[in-house]
Amino acid sequence: MLDTWSLRVLAEVAEHGSFSAAADALTMTQPAVSRQIAALERRAGVRLFHRHPRGVVPTAAGELAIGEAREILGRLAALEARLGAYAQLRGGQVRLSAFPSANTAFVPAAIRRFSAAHPGVEVGLVRGGPGDVRSGAVDVALVTDWDLPGDGVELVPLLDEEHRVALPTGHRLAGRTTVALRDLRGETWIEGGHPDCLGPLTALTRALGGPPRVGFVCDDWTGKQALVAAGMGVTVVSTLAAAAIRPDVVLRPTSPALPRRRLLAAVAPRDRRTPAAAAMLTVLTSLAVGYR
Structure with missing residues (x-):
């Protein structure tokens, strides 16, 4: 099987037109380059260069091999560059x-x-x-x-995210700094998709005396907030969603506090x-x- 070093030697000999000049470019001796090309020719079963006193000239088979070698070496260089960019976060x-x-x-x-x-x-x-x-x-x-x-x-x-209850600004409990969960027993609740849902909040169920009465299901946070703002119900909002709450909705901590997520x-x-x-x-x- 051909190796990349042999292909590079082949390309350098073609580029410089002689074994000695290629040897200088590769920091090798002239006999070492000559042996490398001879080994390639034996492996391929065909002569790749015509030898002359002043240098070498590719044969037809040599021209084919040189073209393929340059393409392979170019693709390998491109792969190395892309992998380097990937490792150094310049690409990928x-x-x-x-x-x-x-x-x-x-x-x-x-x-x-x-x-x-x-x-x-x-x-x-x-x-x-x-x-x-x-x-x-x-x-x-x-x-x-x-x-x-x-x-x-x-x-x-x-x-660790906290959970707060979301109320419309005009809600009877909106002015309180903390909302007692027991005071929400008669409320309609707005449910969402997992994990943005009322979830395994057993403290809420216990305080309400049973599961929340769900009147609306909306997976979208924009829609959930709109329903709250319109006075259609209340919901639970996590820390991450609180950063994007609309101005006509207020968030209040509860008593007892809902468990964190x-x-x-x-x-x-x-x-x-x-x-x-x-x-x-x-x-x-x-x-x-x-x-x-």
């Missing part, structure tokens, strides 16, 4: 998945910060979860401890993690500090 991509409340402000801020630091890396926000991290389809997946994945991914804690980043183990995924994890970890 990172694919991030999240859930709606994380996408209101936290994820856009992370993408903006990452792109400013690594403009050559393409960032994609895609649908997926921890299973897609295991398969390699997603590089970083934001998840909560309400729905932890199995083996095959590493979970990095980012922050942990936000984590699911990533591949270190030995399989891409440089871009590691860099995105650093950005997410740094950004989460501001939410604590």
Whole structure:
């Protein structure tokens, strides 16, 4: 099998027109270059150069071999350059998945910060979860401890989210600094998609004397806020979504306090993690500090 060094020697001999000049360019001796070409000819079973007193001239077979050698060497050089850019975050991509409340402000801020630091890396926000991290389809997946994945991914804690009740500004309880959950027993509740839902908040069920009376289901945070603002019901809002709350909706802590929800980043183990995924994890970890 031909090796890349032999191809480079072949290309240099063709470029310089003699074994001695190629030897100088390659920091080799002239006999070593001659032996390398002779070995190539034996392997190929055909003469590649006509030897003359003042140099060498490629044969027809040699012209073919030289063209192929230059193309292969060029492609290898391009591959090395691309891998170098990938390792040094001058190129490549990172694919991030999240859930709606994380996408209101936290994820856009992370993408903006990452792109400013690594403009050559393409960032994609895609649908997926921890299973897609295991398969390699997603590089970083934001998840909560309400729905932890199995083996095959590493979970990095980012922050513990608080939950507050969202009320329209004109609500009878909006002026209070803390809202007693028992005072919400007669309210209509607005449910959302997992994990942006009323969720495993058993304290809420206990305080209400039973499950919340759900009148509306809306997965979209914009729609949920609009329903609250219109006085159609109340809902629970996490720390991440609170950053994007509209002005005609107020958030109030509750008594008793609703349990917190942990936000984590699911990533591949270190030995399989891409440089871009590691860099995105650093950005997410740094950004989460501001939410604590």
